Amino acid sequence: MCTASNYITKDHYFGRNFDYEISYNERVTITPRNYKFEYRLIDDIESHYAIIGVAAGVDGYPLYYDACNEKGLSIAGLNFEGNAVYLEEKEGMVNVTPFEFIPYILGTYSNVSEVKKALENINLVNINFSEELPLSPLHWMISDDTGAIVVEPLKDGLKVYDNPVGVLTNNPPFDKQLFTLNDYRSLSNRNPENTFSKDFDLDEYSRGMGAIGLPGDLSSSSRFAKVAFTRANSFSSDGEEESVSQFFHILGSVEQQNGCTFINDPDLYEYTIYTSCYNTNKAVLYYRTYSNSQITAVKLMSEDLDSAELINYRLETEEQIAYIN
Template sequence: MCTASNYITDDHYFGRNFDYEISYNERVTITPRNYKFEFRKIDAIESHYAIIGIAAGIDSYPLYYDACNEKGLAIAGLNFAGNAVYKEFDEDMVNVTPFELIPYLLGQAGNVAEARKLLSEINLVNINFADELPLSPLHWMLSDGKEAIVVEPLEEGLKIYDNPVGVLTNNPPFDKQLFYLNNYRNLSNRNPENTFGGDIDLDEYSRGMGGIGLPGDLSSASRFAKVAFTRANSYSDSDEASSVGQFFHILGSVEQQNGCTFIDDPDLYEYTIYTSCYNTNKAILYYRTYHNSQITAVDLNREDLDSSELINYLLINEEQFNFIN
């Protein structure tokens, strides 16, 4: 279960909470322009846009959870259990496996509009990465500085939605998530007028009463509403430190604490393993982990982007304390 969002000040920011019960040794992975992308059913791509993102640390292939390319397009894949449907091979389509979708799109599309064109020809084919690593049921949010979309593999085919709120969680499908926001149309960042009725004199006894009714549980639908409200009403200065800090606060509003979401195992709980934030204009990835509250940054443009070898940085998971005496 995860939450993705974008945020725009002078630059475009995008990222997500990765919520799961098990870590797969996540790492920052930079794919330079000349790394050869091999695909299961289509020709390899030998030259492409450079990519930075967070990937599973289990293979030499970049199994990205979320990523951004040097042109400013960003993508995150989120769990979509019970709804994701992957298809059999279709000779009339471009057959891409779900784990290849992020490299395929970010390698060639510089913005959402270009990604739409590629998606119109894609068939997400049902091929596991490996026998011991079956496909995850996913849907994806794509975002640039101008627009955002959601891509969902459904029984009737690949569905693309415009995303006017810049947020995605897990279930139900995105059109239903968006519709549920109608239930919260009365919410405000200002305290409401007394419209209870009659002559009852009701007190404004606290700040924040305009948000009464905003959900605070950890379910997908509730996290969607909470982040949509938080993002829509967020305010920060437009400098990098203020923008990045505010972005982490937006996703922090639905962070999952270890122990609060029980999994069907006596020792496992879902928690926010990491939170990512991309400045897509500058191709800088910022992240925090559950065990390290300090923001760590990796700059794509400080690497040799014309090389052909992956560049990896393990996530820093130990808490960093700043003693001032």
């Protein structure tokens, strides 16, 4: 289960918590402009926008979990168990598989407006990557500095929603997630007035009482409400370090600690394996991992983007502590 968010100061920031019980040797993967994308049902694409993101450790093909391209368009795929439906090939449509969706979108389009128009003709086809890697049930948040959308594959085709809160978790579908925020409309970052009764002199005994009722558990709906409130009320200056730091604090409000979410296995718990943060305007990927709280950065524009070979960097997973005495 995961949480994605955007955040805008001077630049546009986008990223996610990747929450799962096991790692697939995730790594930072850069796809240069001339890497050949081979598709199952549409023509291969030999030249496209350069992409940086976090992908599974599968040699030869970038199975991106989240990424952004050199034009500032970003996307993350989140688990959508029980709701995602992939269809059969449809004549007259652009038939791409779910594992091809992120490379196709980021390699082809430069902004959310272009993507919204293209989605009218895209069909997500039920073809596995391999026998060993079946499709994951996913929905996606796509974002740039003009706004965000959510794309959900349902039995009657793709649903595309504008995303005014800049947040996505897993279930239920996005329109229902958005509706649940009505239950928290009375919350505030300021302490409330006493409206309980004029007959009782109730004590304002603590700061933060305006957010009483904000959920703190790790379910999808609760994480959606928690990070939506945190993002909406976040404040930072617009410098790069301050903005990046604040973004990690936003997603840190719903990170999962190892041991708190039990999976049906005596040795497995869901936890936040990594948190990503993209400055999409500058094409820089910042990340932290569960065992390394130091922020690591990788710059797309520092690479040879006209090459044809994937560029990979392993995630830094060992804690790095700065001793001062």
